Amino acid sequence: MKSQSIKKCPECGGINLFFNKEKGEVICKDCGLVIEDKMIDFGQEWREFDPETAQKKRRTGAPSTYTQFDRGLGTAVGRKADLYRLTNKSKNKFFRLRKWQSRISTAIERNLKLALSELKRISSFLKLPKSVEEEAARIYTMAVQRGLVRGRSMESVVAGAMYAACRRHEVPRTLDEVSEASGIEKKEVGRTYRFITRELNINVLPSNPIDYIPRFASSLKLSPQTQSKAIEIVEKAQREELTSGRGPTGIASASLYVAALINGEKRTQREVAEVGGVTEVTIRNRYKELIKELDLVENIKKLRKKATR
DNA sequence: AAGACGAAAGTGGTTGA
């Protein structure tokens, strides 16, 4: 379960901070800013209470990470300087090992290096937290090991992994956004995403409209009150089973539209549709269902009249 | 003039035979 602190995001003033204990990050769900990302890099990963545990836990080196192609734990078969101690037999063995090492390197590792730099580019373009980037790297590495890249471009698999990682970490970016960041067509991203999640048996929860709300709300410059109103509406809609089978972005957008209306912070359907990555028509359809089922009709009408006066 | 609304036809993906 996520725990939220009382602090505000220095970048956008958003209140939706997400604290990831494992990675020691504080992420703003509104703008994606990673506020405290350095805890691992500069600090220890453990706490020392007494000299005994300190002895056990202390080690050297950077934390193991998937965003380095070899998880930051690379080995290389030794250099020639060591050779003079070896017999002829072991010399042969040594050379064989060297040969294989370099073959493996060129095939898989070079690909990984390339892919990971691409992944980093996309991740920073989308302002994603480090933990999501790591996840994407992990997924991509698995995909490579299973030979799932064959017949697909490396870039599209990276994009698919990225999208999957976002979903799993509940910091969803839409297919459109991933598509824009990666330069891969939306269809293609979706296709590889489905493919790799199926092949790797990655269970991805159906994305929750609520996860989109803070981000949409902040790009529409809506107040926190409106934001929580929108969340309230989504929850209500979910209870009425209005949400199943519908695109989560449509629901999120429509709820925001209604919430903004109620709180007198009206945005046009156009604007909301824009940030939600859906069309006005979809907003209208969802919006119609929402006010019908959630007996908000009266409220809305009253508010309309008030607003015009 | 811009926004809201709704009808109709088209698109891409899922499902079930």
Next chain:
DNA sequence: TCAACAACTTTCGTCTT
């Protein structure tokens, strides 16, 4: 593998503010 289907989009005309 194909057809039916639901959700969503595009486009366009009409009404409202």
